[in-house]
Amino acid sequence: MGKITPLSRILMALSALLMILIYFVPIWKIEMWAPQYPEWLHMKIWINNITGDVAVINGLNHYIGMKYIKVEMFPEFEIMPYILAAIIGVGLVLALIGRKFALWSYLGILLSAGIGGMLDFYLWSYDYGHNLDPTAAIKVPGMSYQPPLIGSKELLNFIAYSAPDVGGFIAAGAGLLVIIAIIIEQWKSSLNKRAYRGAKLYT
Amino acid sequence: MKIKQAINLTAISAAVLALSFSTGCRPETAGSVSVGDAASKVYVAPGQHDEFYNIVSGGFNGQMSVVGLPSGRVLKILPVFSAHPENGYGYTEESKPMLNTAHGFVPWDDLHHIAISTTNGEHDARWAFGNANNTPRIARVDLTSFETVEILEIPNSAGNHSSPFITENTEYVVASTRFSVPVGTDEENDVPIETYKENFKGTVSFIKVGDKGDMSIAFQLVTPGVNFDLARAGKGKSHGWFFFSTYNTEQAHTLLEVNASQRDKDFIMAVNWKKAEEYIKAGKGKTVKAKYAHNKLDHDTHMATSTIMEEVLQLDPKELKDIIYFIPCPKSPHGTDVDPSGEYIVGSGKLAALIPVFSFTKLMEAIDNQDFEGEYDGFPIVRYESALHGVVEKPGLGPLHTEFDGRGNAYTSMFVSSEVVKWSIETLEVLDRQPTFYSVGHLSIPGGPTAKPHGKYLVAYNKITKDRYLPTGPELAHSAQLFDISGDKMQLLLDFPTIGEPHYAEAFPAHLIKDKQVKIYKIEDNKHPYVTKGPGEAKVVRDGNKVHVYMTSIRSHFGPDNIEGVKVGDEVYFHVTNLEQDWDIPHGFAIKGANTAELLIMPGATQTLKWTPDRPGIFPFYCTDFCSALHQEMQGYLRVSPANSTVALKYSVGDTEED
Structure with a gap:
């Protein structure tokens, strides 16, 4: 495994630094509409808060x-x-290392953090939507109220809509930068291989 | 036989016909139908908003109503001087001080005029001011919460009719007295009524309005003993002056309908208030004893407090020259209205057959040149012709009030001939007239009294309704009529009933305030001394024979909802906090036998109902404002035991939280 190009290293570092913004913006949003709430109800999930x-x-x-x-x-x-601080720190270190394995490891870290986050979100929303107080005033047989992981869903008189917020898009963007770096590296190495083969032919 | 009958019939018919031709038909009267596309012009589709807010005085109901234009829909009844059991205003411990006066608790009044706050002569619509005519007071309503937040009593005044009128940057609200009265101490004021000319004085109070709206009486001018009727501030070039219509310059004290209508001309009193300010700065004011209440609502504690003030600063314009000039104005002028430019002052002599229009520039010249035609009670009278721009000839009968459209036209209401007359300020020509149904009083054009009218609509507020609506017994709704004034001719668009008796009203573009509305009060900002910020803090505390219930309300239960240990002879104070933090979710509170009112508590607020149980037993209480699907479940019980009972104080909500 060889060194990656300076461009890819910059992309990796940018990706890590970009994620600093996630501390300052909401990551995810759940919005709810009902006839009585034409203005929608909003819930924003931040790195350490719900507002x-x-x-x-x-x-x-x-x-x-x-x-x-x-x-x-x-x-x-x-x-x-x-966790986010660790990912950013590790990302920067990996960018400094600047090897292909570092790039791939960084992608792996980002993907597992993303999948882990979504899984966690799914699990608590499942619990929240299914684990209901048996003395509740309104009980609809067979009804559970798990909000959608992503997209929209009808829950009684409400439409619930779940989607990434600014922070979510930033995280996706950070991942995209890494994927671009990987594409660049793959393209580069395929070029190199061809050049190598060509060189062999004419010697 | 048959032929004879036919001949007879023909003869009779001919005779009837001949008779009817000789006397003529009964003349046609003014039609009363709107024409053309009126319906589409006032149609505000479901879910759409009106273009203008119209804040309408309620007259004898002591309230204001909030109406949307052009639909004419009533959006709110806003209690100002009158107790309002619907929401507890004037009944709750928090709001009772708002209606306190030097005469004690006065829970009603007669609210005549509205003034919407302005900056640079244009509506900013931060506040609406209203006057109490009977027990002189000025109220300030906050137009972000549509609540009465301040009431200031006016001392040395009686019949606070000539108010509230404001200067172009809301520097001052003025309040002048309709009845002149003696203005000394209570003992000094005990004089024979027939000594009117000697002892009775008028007063004009200039109320300073602070940046946050807070009112205080800056100074009072003591004037000759006349009746002040209405007023307007100068604006633009005439900023710094104020114009007051007067009647009863005859100074009669009995049978005014005859005795106050004798002079050919009464006066418009011009006041140079900038000059008055100079005298105040120079220390020429005199502090005199006066008792009056100043009541304010604190939005942090949700409580009003009443402070009795002890003195007021007075200026004597007789000694301090150049403040007051009198301009002769025909026959008991009612409205005195200043056009958008500030140049023209329209006096509506309600018993005159013409409308005089004065020129501010000419008035200033006349004053500079001392062009006076005499004195009234020691004050210079400006020569009528010198101040006059011209007169509108034969405008109609009984001119009362004039509003402006910003395009050089004036609109004057004619009470006696029951019409609105449009005329040109420059040429003084009558351009159009439309009948009103019936006997119009005030007019309102959105922005009409300001430097920037929105001359699209005019509302006429009528005193008599007669046949305009389905009849409802002897008392009928007063009516308002909406005209489109955007064209050359006024077009009647809509009749709509009003609340109480509207006198003056103002209207302004909805966008000025509609996005600034308070939706909830933040519970964490609630500093009420008896607030209950969460269900866990609910409690009942006995203090002698006073029982304080710290109660919460949230969809859909009260906490506590079971209370025992209250005894006959106790005074129970329900301090109910609405824990909701959602717009449009007030909760109500009512208990059986309450001989005061109910509560209506806004989200995040605390309100207190005092209740005195009169007998032992079980007293249910419940929420009166439908709050949720479980509203009918929002209830509780309070047990009252005899005075000598030993039942312990006990309260709870739910099975498990038994105390």
Whole structure:
């Protein structure tokens, strides 16, 4: 495994540095519409917080027995800032190393962080949507209230919509930079191989 | 036989016909139907918003109503001087101080005029001011919450009709007295009524308005004992002056309908308030004793407080020259209205057959040249002809009020001939007239009294309704009529009923305030001394015979909802905090036997109902504002035991949280 080009190293470093922005913007959003909420209800998930109309959503959810959403419920919020810092740090170190394995490892780290994050999000939304208070005022047989992982879903009188927010797009962008670097490297090495073969032919 | 009958019939018919031709038909009267595309011009489709807010005085109901234009839909009834059991205004412990006066608690009044705050002569619509005519007061309504947030009583005034009128940057709100009265101490004021000319004085109060709206009486001018009717501030070139219409310059004190209508001309009183400010700065004011209430709502504590003020600063314009000049104006002028440029002052002599229009430039020249025709009670009277721009001849009968469209036209209401007359300020020609149904009082054009009118609509507020709506017994709704004034001819678009008796109203573009509305009060900012910030803090505390219930309300239960240990003879204070933080989710609170009112608590606010149980038993309480699918479940019980009972104080909500 050889060295990667300076351009790819810059892309890696940019990718890592770009993710610093994630501390300052929401990563994910869940929005809810109902006839009584023409203005939509908004919930924003940050690296260490949930903001938006959480109190209103909690007020509504108590009818169907969903748990109150509180930041303290999620230990993830304690560790996520550190995980992100680690990814950024490791990304920068790997960029410095500037070898192909470093590039691939960085992609691997990003992908597993992304998949891990989505899995975690799915698991708590599953629990939140299924684990209902048996004394709830409104019980609809067979009904669960898990919000969609991504996209929209009808839940009684509400339409729930789940999608990346600015931070989510930044993370995707960071991944995209790495993928561009990998494409560059693959293209470069295929060129090199061809050049090598050509050189062999004419000696 | 048959032939004879036919002949007779023909003869009778001919006679009837002949008779009817000789007397003529009963003349046609003004039609009352709107024509053309009126319906589409006032149609505001479901979900769409009106273009203008119209803040309308309620007259004898002491309220303001908020109306959308052009639809004429009533959006809110806003209690100002009148107690309002619907939301507890004037009944809750928090709002009772708002209606306090030097005469004690006065829970009603007669609200005549609206003034919307302005900057550079244009509406900024931060506040609406309203006057209490009977027990003189000025109220300020915050137009982000549509709540009465301040009421200032006016001392040395009686019949606070000539108010509230504001200067172009809302520097001052003025309040002048309709009834002249003695203005000394209570003992000094005990004089024979027939000593009117000697002892009775008018007052004009200049109320300073702070950046946040806070009102305070800057100074009072003591004037000759006349009746002040209406007023307008100068603007643009006439900024710094104020114009007041007067009547009863005869100084009669009995049978005014005859005795105050004798003089050919009364006056418009021109006040140079910049000059008055100079005298105040120079220390020429005199502090006199006066008792009046100043009431303010604190949005952090959600409570009003009432402070009794002890003195007021007065200026004597008789000694301090150049503040007051009188301009003769025909026959008991009612409206005195200043055009958008500030150059023209329209006096509406309500008993006159013409409308005089004065020129500010000419008035200033006359004053500079001392072009006076005499004195009134020691004050110079400017020569009528010298200040006059011209008169509108034969405008109609009973001119009352004039508004402007910003295109050089004036619109004057004619009470007696029941019409609105449009005329040109420059040429003084009558351009159009349209009947009103019936007996129009005030007019309102959006921005009409400002430097920048939005001359699209005119609303006429009528005193008599008669046959315009389905009849409702002896008392009928007062009516408003909306005209399109964008063309050469006024076009009647809409009749709509109003609340109370509207006098003056103002209208302004909705975009000025509609995105600035308060939706909730933040619960963490609630500094009410009896706030309950969460269900866990709910409690009941006994303090002698006072029982304080710290209660929460959230969809859809009260906490606590079971209370025992209250006794006959206790005074129970329900301090109910609405924990909701969502727009349009107020909760109500009502308990059986409450001889005051209910509560209506906005999200994040705390309101207190005092309740005195009169007998032992079980008293249910419940939420009166439909809040959710479980609203009917939002209820509780309070047990009252005899005075000598030993039942312990106990409260709970839910099975598991038994205290």
